[in-house]
Amino acid sequence: MALPNLSEADRKAALKKAAEARQKRAELRQQIKAGTMSFADVMKASGDPIVARMKVSTLLESLPGFGKAKAAKIMEELEISESRRVQGLGARQRTMLMERLG
Numbered sequence: 001m002a003l004p005n006l007s008e009a010d011r012k013a014a015l016k017k018a019a020e021a022r023q024k025r026a027e028l029r030q031q032i033k034a035g036t037m038s039f040a041d042v043m044k045a046s047g048d049p050i051v052a053r054m055k056v057s058t059l060l061e062s063l064p065g066f067g068k069a070k071a072a073k074i075m076e077e078l079e080i081s082e083s084r085r086v087q088g089l090g091a092r093q094r095t096m097l098m099e100r101l102g
Contacts, residue, residue: 032062040102052087
């Protein structure tokens, strides 16, 4: 699939929008790491585009006491692909994550 030809203004607008989304995800990760937002709160907000597009592995790594190894272990045990995003979780995967971490 060919990329669309964007005007300079459209390209700048898209870059600005992407940068804002990255900033919001970074703020969300910081809130999770600080403990001001729980895993259950994040999962309840999964309809929010910022949360929905976050990788599950990134979300787990943001939890206090979790790192890459622990997040990878949980994802492997629950059979969640490392590239899976929150919006792509199945009902069974959501339930198992909430039982484990919620």
